Amino acid sequence: MTQETLEKLKKLKLFGMARTYQTSLENDKLLGLSTDELIKMLVESEWDDRTNRNIERRLTNAKFRYQSNIENIDFSADRNLDRNQFMRFAECTYVRKHENILITGSTGIGKSHVATALGHQACTLGFKVFYANMAKLFSKLKMGKADGSYIREIARIERQDLLILDDFGLMPMDNQNRSALMEIIEDRHTKASMIITSQLPVNCWHDVIGEKTIADAILDRIVHDAHRVELKGESMRKVKGKQKEIETLN
Numbered sequence: 001m002t003q004e005t006l007e008k009l010k011k012l013k014l015f016g017m018a019r020t021y022q023t024s025l026e027n028d029k030l031l032g033l034s035t036d037e038l039i040k041m042l043v044e045s046e047w048d049d050r051t052n053r054n055i056e057r058r059l060t061n062a063k064f065r066y067q068s069n070i071e072n073i074d075f076s077a078d079r080n081l082d083r084n085q086f087m088r089f090a091e092c093t094y095v096r097k098h099e100n101i102l103i104t105g106s107t108g109i110g111k112s113h114v115a116t117a118l119g120h121q122a123c124t125l126g127f128k129v130f131y132a133n134m135a136k137l138f139s140k141l142k143m144g145k146a147d148g149s150y151i152r153e154i155a156r157i158e159r160q161d162l163l164i165l166d167d168f169g170l171m172p173m174d175n176q177n178r179s180a181l182m183e184i185i186e187d188r189h190t191k192a193s194m195i196i197t198s199q200l201p202v203n204c205w206h207d208v209i210g211e212k213t214i215a216d217a218i219l220d221r222i223v224h225d226a227h228r229v230e231l232k233g234e235s236m237r238k239v240k241g242k243q244k245e246i247e248t249l250n
Helices: 002-011 015-026 035-062 083-090 111-124 134-147 150-158 175-188 202-209 212-223 236-249
Strands: 101-104 129-133 162-168 193-198 227-230
Touching: 002 015, 015 035, 035 111, 035 129, 083 111, 083 227, 101 111, 111 129, 111 162, 111 193, 129 134, 129 150, 134 150, 134 162, 134 175, 150 175, 175 212, 202 212
Parallel strands: 101 193, 101 227, 129 162, 162 193
Antiparallel strands: none
């Protein structure tokens, strides 16, 4: 009877219930439970199991390049990263309001890790997130023009609640890249959020985009009312390198 019940739970894809039921039987945890308590325990187990699987699926679909979460962010004073502001970002109100966050700073300062931590948190809270390195994204979209997958890729980006564009402005854009960026920005304007990281200050982005009319249109949609984070301090890579040297000497 017990084995038959377990098999039925699994066939119904009630894996959380099945696992808790089996574990409870093995540890005699069901003894003494009322019917209400038993049902509550099984339902909560199934709920938690589905929630965790949904989070894992969103994290996988986000395609993050780095592993980072809000617990391991460095708020050292010299980084110019305000803890209170960051924790407000972690509530994802900006995603619900379809607002953007612009993160700038020198190379190695931790921009990508801050953006990824916010993306990870958004996945945890139920939002669809997609991370993309700008150069690789443009390369993929150019290939999409050739093989017919461009519209599908653009549509997938449009469906995301939060789009993270990493390493914006490493090189000037050509006409095709400008056109693709304009399409992405136009699709998301007032409808969904973005986090953009860049080594360049925002006032240099116009020159990177190039063609004045398109640059004006893109920046008007990106920068207007965006939250700005300007990271400072020493490269995190250098800091970690020094820490490893100290640990080795000790």
